Amino acid sequence: MKKSAFLSDIIFTFFLIWIVTLCLFRHLKTPLISALILAAVCGLLSACAHAALLQSKRKTALLKRSDAALKEKLFLHLSLLGDDDKTKLFSSALSASENVPVKRIGKLRLQSETRLYFLCLRFAPVTTDDIARYSRFQSGKQKTLLCNQIEESALTLCTRLHIEVHAGDFAFRLLQSQNALPKTYLCDELPKDKRKHRLRLCFARSNAKRFLTSATLVLLLSFLTPFPYYYLVFGGVLILAALFIRIFGYS
Numbered sequence: 001m002k003k004s005a006f007l008s009d010i011i012f013t014f015f016l017i018w019i020v021t022l023c024l025f026r027h028l029k030t031p032l033i034s035a036l037i038l039a040a041v042c043g044l045l046s047a048c049a050h051a052a053l054l055q056s057k058r059k060t061a062l063l064k065r066s067d068a069a070l071k072e073k074l075f076l077h078l079s080l081l082g083d084d085d086k087t088k089l090f091s092s093a094l095s096a097s098e099n100v101p102v103k104r105i106g107k108l109r110l111q112s113e114t115r116l117y118f119l120c121l122r123f124a125p126v127t128t129d130d131i132a133r134y135s136r137f138q139s140g141k142q143k144t145l146l147c148n149q150i151e152e153s154a155l156t157l158c159t160r161l162h163i164e165v166h167a168g169d170f171a172f173r174l175l176q177s178q179n180a181l182p183k184t185y186l187c188d189e190l191p192k193d194k195r196k197h198r199l200r201l202c203f204a205r206s207n208a209k210r211f212l213t214s215a216t217l218v219l220l221l222s223f224l225t226p227f228p229y230y231y232l233v234f235g236g237v238l239i240l241a242a243l244f245i246r247i248f249g250y251s
Helices: 003-027 032-080 083-098 128-135 152-160 170-177 191-202 207-221 228-248
Strands: 103-106 109-111 115-120 142-147 164-166
Touching: 003 032, 032 170, 083 103, 083 109, 083 115, 083 170, 128 142, 128 152, 152 164, 207 228
Parallel strands: 115 142, 142 164
Antiparallel strands: 103 109, 109 115
């Protein structure tokens, strides 16, 4: 929610409660001064309560957006991660989650005392051909598939073959619950790239208008102050900066 909308909601709540309670107190024959004060107190308390509620909703919305961005980032990271690293990561996380050893038995395959895990964390959805391949592994343990996404037909086939599927948010919730989320992601910008990105933002040609506007305001202020030289020098520097960025800045 924008700050202006937030403030308008608070002000609206205050005046709404104030006018309603003022009418109520006057109806109860409360003296005018006392009614005004009591109504203002009621309006203020209601506005504070409404502000706290809006802030709570805002924090919840921001947290959801943050989690959604982190999930997308993790999805990309796991898709780029090597098979050995994926296997090691989920072996550790599943062992901690189930309180039993979950060991690697092959490429992207893990097993515990009761379960056989298949890891298929990639960009492309799991297909029926993938499920057919997993079904050929002979095991009396419960087969469980961990994936990013799966086709509807493949999910139907899993149900028929009694293969348990954990897709979507499962990997994120598992790693988050075990504090095993990566500290650095393969999709993150390198520090050098970040510095270059900030440089491009600072010296973008579109910023020339802002420098010119600031220079104009500073020069106009020089007519209103008894010490105009500082403003004239600073305004001249801003004009030169605007000209430099306009000519040599990033497009």
